Amino acid sequence: MTGKILIVIQARRGSTRLPDKIFLPLAGKPLIYRMIERVKSAKTCSEIVVATTTDKDDDKVEAFCKENEIKCFRGHPTDLLDRHYKAAKEFKADIVVKIPSDCPLICPDVIDRVLNYYLSNSGKFDFVSNLHPSTYPDGNDVEVMPVEILETAFKEATHDFEREHTTPFIWERPERFRIGNVEWETGLNFSMSHRFTIDYPEDYEFIKRVYDELFDKKKIFKLSDIMMLLDKKPEIKSINAKYAGVNWYRNHLDKLKTITVKETRNINH
Numbered sequence: 001m002t003g004k005i006l007i008v009i010q011a012r013r014g015s016t017r018l019p020d021k022i023f024l025p026l027a028g029k030p031l032i033y034r035m036i037e038r039v040k041s042a043k044t045c046s047e048i049v050v051a052t053t054t055d056k057d058d059d060k061v062e063a064f065c066k067e068n069e070i071k072c073f074r075g076h077p078t079d080l081l082d083r084h085y086k087a088a089k090e091f092k093a094d095i096v097v098k099i100p101s102d103c104p105l106i107c108p109d110v111i112d113r114v115l116n117y118y119l120s121n122s123g124k125f126d127f128v129s130n131l132h133p134s135t136y137p138d139g140n141d142v143e144v145m146p147v148e149i150l151e152t153a154f155k156e157a158t159h160d161f162e163r164e165h166t167t168p169f170i171w172e173r174p175e176r177f178r179i180g181n182v183e184w185e186t187g188l189n190f191s192m193s194h195r196f197t198i199d200y201p202e203d204y205e206f207i208k209r210v211y212d213e214l215f216d217k218k219k220i221f222k223l224s225d226i227m228m229l230l231d232k233k234p235e236i237k238s239i240n241a242k243y244a245g246v247n248w249y250r251n252h253l254d255k256l257k258t259i260t261v262k263e264t265r266n267i268n269h
Helices: 031-040 056-067 080-090 108-120 147-156 160-164 201-214 223-232 234-243
Strands: 005-010 047-053 071-075 095-100 127-129 143-146 179-181
Touching: 005 031, 005 080, 031 047, 031 056, 031 108, 047 056, 047 080, 056 071, 071 080, 080 095, 080 147, 080 160, 095 108, 095 147, 108 127, 108 143, 143 147, 201 223, 201 234, 223 234
Parallel strands: 005 047, 005 095, 047 071, 127 179
Antiparallel strands: 095 143, 127 143
């Protein structure tokens, strides 16, 4: 018996580089709406909760959730480990699936692949993701763990980056935790060359263009549809190409043991 699976989508309005990005419009709806729509399309999708902050600015996130009949949890503004763990306890989760709200192009099939790998190997892993190492285009982030392992991290993690990014305490300790990884079935590695996540204005321009091209033809378009579009119209990929491979790892390479310089890069100005 697997127990209750809870998909936690972390979301907040505050963003220094792209304020209010979760409410930017995509095909006539807020970005966060479109992303949840895609997550819900995963066959393995169970209960979803949006985990936002207690900041007054995020009253709007809670109101959005109520309006759209989406469960909402409000927790620590910067300690994402605290927020995820308390959301899991609030909703009595046995298994937690972590998906950040900056992945509006996430493919439902990728969610299914990662979660099914965890479920079909029941009892064999403490943590399964498609991020260690990454092979999928950046912005298809899925992490799965039993609540007991999340609780261990919650109780023991002390570094700021471990609290802020929720799961490093776990995947940084392969000698202690059983880590599983799902690689892109194509055998390719586009994690550093293709950027489907949102953090900069150019990212939004890219994502909006993908939606403009694909949404009317196929509401829940897949990763393969995006890749075919980019092959056909490479100018779309170039919109945010300068940020490809840029991620939070670059600021913590001196502390991270399992991440190499090949898995991140600095911004080209």
